[in-house]
Amino acid sequence: MTRDLTGILDAVLAGILVIDAEGRLETCNAAACRMLEVSADSTRGRPVQSLLGPDHALSTLAHGALTRGQSVTANECAVERRFDDDLTVDVSASPLFDAAGDIDGAVVFLRDGTLQRDLQRRVLEREHLAAFESIAAGVAHEVKNPLGGIRGAAEILGARAADTKTTDAADLIVREVDRIAALLDDLMVFTQGDDLQLAPVNIHQLIESVLELLAHDPVQRGVELNREFDPSIPEVLIDADRMTQVFLNLARNALQAMDGSGTLTIRTRMRLDRRLTSRSGQQYPTLRIEFRDTGPGIPAELLDRLATPFFTTRVGGTGLGLAVARHWVVRHEGVLQIESPPDSGARVRVELPLRTSP
Ligand SMILES: Nc1ncnc2c1ncn2[C@@H]1O[C@H](COP(=O)(O)OP(=O)(O)OP(=O)(O)O)[C@@H](O)[C@H]1O
Ligand SMILES: [Mg+2]
Missing domain, CATH: 3.30.565.10 (Histidine kinase-like ATPase, C-terminal domain)
Structure with missing residues (x-):
């Protein structure tokens, strides 16, 4: 039994475009239609460069495969979309040959790397944050403890001071200690992790x-x-x-x-x-x-x-x-x-x- 090729192409998660030797679209599978926000019917017979413009990697790679007869690839190409978020796709184009060995078209693959890159970024972000959290916790703990003592000592000095210069200096210490304590309180946010009240x-x-x-x-x-x-x-x-x-x-x-x-x-x-x-x-x-x-x-x-x-x-x-x-x-x-x-x-x-x- 031979399966319907269109059904198979539509089941593939990557975008697949088939173009003829003149660069006109013959097939646009469901994933490619989704990525490019077009319908399969509206694209049939259109030149490939009409999809994203002549300068987009999709057009230049398709043209390269048709003229050079070799597979070509480009990573992280931006696809701007009207109705949904923009995408970043990896594009590759490979020539198709007829029985005589002449180029009679090309197939273009579009792989949506957005999800994978998002995932990588999230992992990186978590690692970044975890490193900062442990530094914040350490600093907050080590600095906060002596602050109380410094503040108390400055208050005593201020109370016993005989001249205004010393009182002012003691007041300054108290004020700055309070400022550092407030900053440490802000930092403590990063040490509170898993106690979400959902x-x-x-x-x-x-x-x-x-x-x-x-x-x-x-x-x-x-x-x-x-x-x-x-x-x-x-x-x-x-x-x-x-x-x-x-x-x-x-x-x-x-x-x-x-x-x-x-x-x-x-x-x-x-x-x-x-x-x-x-x-x-x-x-x-x-x-x-x-x-x-x-x-x-x-x-x-x-x-x-x-x-x-x-x-x-x-x-x-x-x-x-x-x-x-x-x-x-x-x-x-x-x-x-x-x-x-x-x-x-x-x-x-x-x-x-x-x-x-x-
Ligand atoms: N909506 C925005 N437009 C332009 N720049 C922004 C915007 N949001 C954030 N930024 C930039 O990001 C920087 C960091 O923002 P963040 O909220 O972390 O600190 P902040 O606003 O400077 O200070 P605070 O701790 O009071 O929030 C800002 O100083 C500003 O340069
Ligand atoms: Mg801010």
Whole structure:
């Protein structure tokens, strides 16, 4: 029995395009249609370069395979999409030969590397965070203990001082000790790990309560808020206090970046096709909460450093907001993504596993 070739190609997870010797599309399997947001019927007979433009690797590799008669590959090629997130794909093209040995077409493979790269990034992030957590715990512990003694001694000195110079010096010590103690308290966040209080939460109510908290903050003045909520999202199991902290930090960053004028868009979305794997190996659909602002955006060379504790470009900033946010998102087995598309503000996405029951 011979199977239907179209059915087989459609069952393959990689995108497969078959083109004729003139570079016109003959076949576009289901995965390729999904990746490129086209239908198989609409592509038949079209030149391959009409899919993503003549300069895209997809077109140049297809052309290379047809003219040189050799397989060619390119990794991590961006595919911009209108309706869904952009993709990063690995592309390869191989020539097809007729019975006489002449090139009479090519087959192009598209492999979506987005999921694998996401996974690698999550592992790296966890390792990064774990290293920082153990340093933070060590420093906080070692420094905090003697601080109480230093403060007490400075108070005694201040009380016994006969001249104002000594009193002022003692006051300075007390003030600075208090500042260090507050910073250590912030650092202690990173040592609190597995005590999440998970309960079913209406994510939109939680976002509203965050916006309510910010409503009284001068930083929100002049900024328009735009809610794009997906009403079909069910209650999700999260730690409401921790997530409030996450959203507060992200919203505050966006408001600070816009400096009194612009729009903060908060968008929620469910991704049933994108699964997040928990540490126990179970897979969940993804809940995405996106904060998009119309501020100046973030220079590409800074993007990787942002969630590093104490990295800040803001006068008066501590540089802990994003690091704390990432800490709690990772504890929820989610992902925090910071992007800054060209010609627009910053876009920060929190992706959480959509767990609905314990
Ligand atoms: N929405 C945004 N637009 C532009 N830059 C941003 C945005 N969010 C964060 N950043 C950049 O990332 C840096 C780190 O942010 P983070 O929240 O960790 O610290 P911070 O805001 O500087 O200080 P704080 O500890 O008070 O939050 C900021 O100093 C800023 O440069
Ligand atoms: Mg901040």
